[in-house]
Amino acid sequence: MLDVHATSRIDPNITAEYALVDPIIRGDIKQTIRQLVSKKTVPSVPIEAGHYASIPLDLMTGALRTLLLAFPQASVEVEFIVYLDPVLDAAGEPTNALKDIEPVRNIVKRQGIDLTRQFLMQRLDTLAHGQEGQRNRTAELFAGLLAERDFIARSGPLYRYIRVQRPILVDAVKRGLADESWKVKIQAMGALTLFSGSLDYELTRAISSNLSDDHWPVRMMALYTLSKSPGDGFGQVIDWSAKYDSQQLVRSMAVALGGQEKPVPTEKPGSGESN
Numbered sequence: 256m257l258d259v260h261a262t263s264r265i266d267p268n269i270t271a272e273y274a275l276v277d278p279i280i281r282g283d284i285k286q287t288i289r290q291l292v293s294k295k296t297v298p299s300v301p302i303e304a305g306h307y308a309s310i311p312l313d314l315m316t317g318a319l320r321t322l323l324l325a326f327p328q329a330s331v332e333v334e335f336i337v338y339l340d341p342v343l344d345a346a347g348e349p350t351n352a353l354k355d356i357e358p359v360r361n362i363v364k365r366q367g368i369d370l371t372r373q374f375l376m377q378r379l380d381t382l383a384h385g386q387e388g389q390r391n392r393t394a395e396l397f398a399g400l401l402a403e404r405d406f407i408a409r410s411g412p413l414y415r416y417i418r419v420q421r422p423i424l425v426d427a428v429k430r431g432l433a434d435e436s437w438k439v440k441i442q443a444m445g446a447l448t449l450f451s452g453s454l455d456y457e458l459t460r461a462i463s464s465n466l467s468d469d470h471w472p473v474r475m476m477a478l479y480t481l482s483k484s485p486g487d488g489f490g491q492v493i494d495w496s497a498k499y500d501s502q503q504l505v506r507s508m509a510v511a512l513g514g515q516e517k518p519v520p521t522e523k524p525g526s527g528e529s530n
Contacts, residue, residue: 272297274310275338275349278319283329283367283414288318296339312337323365324395325402325449329414330367336360370400370417382430391442394431398446400424405450425457432461437470444473444480454484466492471502478505482512490514 276292296310314335315323323331337359340352351358368374382393401424407416431443444462447454454462465477478496481489490513497514500506510516 273340274312275341276312276314277336277338277349278314279334279336280319280322280331281334282331284322284326284331286322288322291317291319321449324399324446325406326367326413327396327399327403328367328370328416330365332362332364334360334362367414368396370419375419375423379427382427387436387438390431390434390436390439394428394434394439394443395446397424397427397431398443398449401428402449425455428458429461432458432465437468437473440465440468440473441476444476447480448483450484453486459484459486463492466496471500471505474500474502475505475508478508478512 272295274292274294274296275290278288278291280286280288292312292314294310294312319333338349338351339356339358341349342352344350349358378393378396381389382397385393400419401421403416404419404421404424407413407418428443428447431439431446434440434443444465447458447462459481462477462480465473468474468477474496478493481492493509493512493514495514497506497509498517500509506516
């Protein structure tokens with residue numbers, strides 16, 4: 256979370272109605288993300304001269320969340336620039352519409368994990384015996400390590416990188432997908448959406464096993480995750496869910512993903528009861 260303070264120094268009736276956040280990533284990965292967060296921010300009362308309004312913004316979202324989770328060994332510095340009522344200047348760069356209020360800047364550093372054998376063994380033990388919240392974070396970590404490994408295998412190393420055998424990471428992710436907690440299952444599947452390419456057969460099969468889970472949020476997330484990397488038979492899967500899943504929200508998700516609904520029976524003419 257980031258608290259943005261908009262201070263009124265001149266006009267006693269000044270308000271900022273729109274906040275825009277652009278993060279600049281430096282370090283092992285260099286990238287600028289435009290419009291990570293855009294939020295309408297209308298204070299309940301005008302900001303008086305010398306006072307401020309505090310606007311909480313959740314920044315672990317969108318492309319930044321994907322980058323941080325999918326490259327866990329990368330050390331980065333993220334500078335958040337927050338514009339209030341942004342406009343473009345003469346150079347085409349964003350700035351505040353109110354010239355007397357400077358954009359808010361805040362720098363956060365994320366140290367990449369030191370992937371030692373001991374660290375890996377500890378996290379595998381946490382995945383098996385940790386509390387639910389710990390298993391959530393660990394399932395997310397292993398999915399990130401797997402996404403990072405596959406990306407670097409295609410593109411080459413971008414930074415100091417410790418390679419882990421893929422079967423170890425796949426097995427850890429599969430443990431998360433089969434966890435006794437439905438919340439951990441959802442977290443593990445959500446993390447797999449970090450993959451830019453297709454999921455392999457082992458992971459697809461592990462996700463597919465959750466299509467029959469007793470908890471409907473698990474079934475819904477399984478559909479969504481599989482839709483990000485559709486393979487042979489996915490059309491049949493979403494058609495079945497759209498027609499026969501016991502939860503309306505899951506059926507609606509399947510339809511939104513392209514599934515065919517169960518036809519609604521139509522009453523034949525003259526089949527109604529006569530008085």
